[in-house]
Amino acid sequence: MARGLRRPGRRLVVAVLAVTVAGAGLGLYWFQPWKLWQDETVDEALPAVQPASSSPPAASATGAAPSPSVAAGPRTLAGGELISHEHSTSGTVGLVRLADGSHVVRLENLDTSNGPDLRVWLTDAPVREGRAGWHLFDDGEYVSLGKLKGNKGSQNYVVPDDVDLSRYTSVSIWCDRFDVSFGAAELARV
Numbered sequence: 001m002a003r004g005l006r007r008p009g010r011r012l013v014v015a016v017l018a019v020t021v022a023g024a025g026l027g028l029y030w031f032q033p034w035k036l037w038q039d040e041t042v043d044e045a046l047p048a049v050q051p052a053s054s055s056p057p058a059a060s061a062t063g064a065a066p067s068p069s070v071a072a073g074p075r076t077l078a079g080g081e082l083i084s085h086e087h088s089t090s091g092t093v094g095l096v097r098l099a100d101g102s103h104v105v106r107l108e109n110l111d112t113s114n115g116p117d118l119r120v121w122l123t124d125a126p127v128r129e130g131r132a133g134w135h136l137f138d139d140g141e142y143v144s145l146g147k148l149k150g151n152k153g154s155q156n157y158v159v160p161d162d163v164d165l166s167r168y169t170s171v172s173i174w175c176d177r178f179d180v181s182f183g184a185a186e187l188a189r190v
Contacts, residue, residue: 038114042150046074046106047098074098077165080185083127085134086175087113089183093171095159103159105145105171111152117177118148120157122168127186134180137172148173 079094091110097103105122123142127133145157159165172184 039152040114040150041152042155043153044149044155046096047104047156072099076190077103078187078189080127080171080188082107082110082112082173082183082185083129083133084183085130085181086178087115087182089113089173093185093187095165095187102161103163103165104156105159106154106156107171108154110150110154110173112173112182114151115175115177115182117175118151118182119174119176120145120148121172121174122159122163123170123172123184124168125170125172127170127184133184137170137174137181137184138179141167142172142174143168144174144176 075097076094077097079092082089082091082093084090089110089112091112092108094106094108095103096106105120107120121137121142121144123137124140125136125142128136143160143163145159149155168187170184170186173182174180175182
């Protein structure tokens with residue numbers, strides 16, 4: 001009779017081990033801790049807009065060159081310094097209007113931790129230091145500009161044409177998996 005009692009005990013041990021291994025596998029997938037030791041550097045130049053034609057602009061009847069309808073080059077409209085939230089984060093953010101009238105959010109000298117499912121968000125949330133700022137950015141309006149290309153370097157994120165830029169005041173490096181900001185910057189008009 002003692003033998004019969006052992007078998008359920010073994011089954012329980014095997015079941016507990018199976019659940020533990022499955023839980024560890026899911027935990028590793030969810031948290032992806034190895035990314036804390038993997039840096040991805042991206043160094044993009046500010047996008048240049050190619051002219052529509054290669055011929056020089058024609059002079060007006062007065063002999064002066066025509067004035068461009070859009071500024072000749074990129075112009076920074078707003079910017080700010082990144083502050084740390086969940087992870088140590090530094091660098092600058094700029095909202096840049098390109099020569100063709102389109103807009104990009106430019107991250108320069110970004111240095112943050114790598115993590116699962118990081119995004120660049122344009123938001124209407126205020127930027128607060130410390131833990132008070134970790135979870136604010138999904139409370140109001142935000143536009144995801146895409147996955148973070150790299151946790152280090154300088155990179156550009158295209159702002160969709162239909163976004164009303166006057167409604168957004170900050171940028172967050174947002175971890176979509178854990179709903180937390182790694183770092184953020186307030187966009188001060190320049």
